[in-house]
Amino acid sequence: xxxxxxxxxxxxxxxxxxxxxxxxxxxxxxxxxxxxxxxxxxxxxxxxxxxxxxxxxxxxxxxxxxxxxxxxxxxxxxxxxxxxxxxxxxxxxxxxxxxxxxxxxxxxxxxxxxxxxxxxxxxxxxxxxxxxxxxxxxxxxxxxxxxxxxxxxxxxxxxxxxxxxxxxxxxxxxxxxxxxxxxxxxxxxxxxxxxxxxxxxxxxxxxxxxxxxxxxxxxxxxxxxxxxxxxxxxxxxxxxxxxxxxxxxxxxx
Ligand SMILES: Nc1ncnc2c1ncn2[C@@H]1O[C@H](COP(=O)(O)OP(=O)(O)OP(=O)(O)O)[C@@H](O)[C@H]1O
Ligand SMILES: [Mg+2]
Numbered sequence: 001x002x003x004x005x006x007x008x009x010x011x012x013x014x015x016x017x018x019x020x021x022x023x024x025x026x027x028x029x030x031x032x033x034x035x036x037x038x039x040x041x042x043x044x045x046x047x048x049x050x051x052x053x054x055x056x057x058x059x060x061x062x063x064x065x066x067x068x069x070x071x072x073x074x075x076x077x078x079x080x081x082x083x084x085x086x087x088x089x090x091x092x093x094x095x096x097x098x099x100x101x102x103x104x105x106x107x108x109x110x111x112x113x114x115x116x117x118x119x120x121x122x123x124x125x126x127x128x129x130x131x132x133x134x135x136x137x138x139x140x141x142x143x144x145x146x147x148x149x150x151x152x153x154x155x156x157x158x159x160x161x162x163x164x165x166x167x168x169x170x171x172x173x174x175x176x177x178x179x180x181x182x183x184x185x186x187x188x189x190x191x192x193x194x195x196x197x198x199x200x201x202x203x204x205x206x207x208x209x210x211x212x213x214x215x216x217x218x219x220x221x222x223x224x225x226x227x228x229x230x231x232x233x234x235x236x237x238x239x240x241x242x243x244x245x246x247x248x249x250x251x252x253x
Contacts, residue, residue, distance in 0.1 A: 017029070018033045020033060025226070028236055033185055037211060043192060044193070044194050066122065102115075111138070112174055115175070126184060131188075172208055176209070212229040213229070224243045
């Protein structure tokens with residue numbers, strides 16, 4: 001990748017910026033993502049969410065940062081292979097421990113704790129969670145004032161069904177609080193169902209994050225767009241930007 005991977009200190013605002021790995025996107029973001037922020041990368045299937053995360057990880061690796069890629073895809077080798085197809089060679093960083101792929105076992109009652117342990121002890125500067133959607137949909141049980149997420153002890157507790165708004169809200173709040181515990185800057189993906197006007201699959205996370213990058217496809221026109229919908233402490237355009245995906249990843253036109 002020939003994109004700039006420099007971290008840019010914004011003396012103007014005092015907010016340190018982290019490169020997204022795409023120099024044009026950094027410019028549009030007034031220097032990059034605010035340090036320690038959580039950015040939601042939303043879009044319909046195939047819109048380029050995972051590829052945007054590849055750029056973000058690549059920039060971190062080139063900057064000597066420790067990176068964590070949390071995935072609900074069991075085949076982590078296949079993610080490394082997909083990245084390689086696009087020109088991102090993550091294998092050496094995986095081998096030397098600079099990049100860790102962590103599979104999120106959604107059937108484990110400890111999944112949140114596992115993420116929390118990794119983030120609070122791993123010393124990661126950059127974290128990707130790809131994707132938030134299945135994590136936000138696991139069942140939740142609440143016992144008195146204590147949230148048990150998720151728990152097998154459902155007999156003596158009140159259960160919320162999968163996908164109910166309270167369950168999703170509790171999950172997302174918990175995940176955001178875990179991400180905020182680390183000294184890291186995070187990209188979290190969410191799949192928007194085709195035709196939905198919402199900014200995430202759960203319709204809640206958009207209100208809890210610091211920024212939203214929206215990826216879009218216009219299939220009839222054979223065009224792709226990226227829109228900065230929100231970014232804390234940043235003056236930015238709301239205009240959808242034309243992008244392309246090719247070998248090398250996302251390119252602004
Ligand atoms: N080498 C390539 N050249 C051109 N386009 C590519 C290449 N590799 C992938 N793409 C495009 O990128 C899309 C996949 O992008 P990506 O995996 O980032 O999407 P996504 O938004 O994460 O999708 P999902 O919601 O399914 O996870 C493909 O559908 C294809 O259109
Ligand atoms: Mg994806």
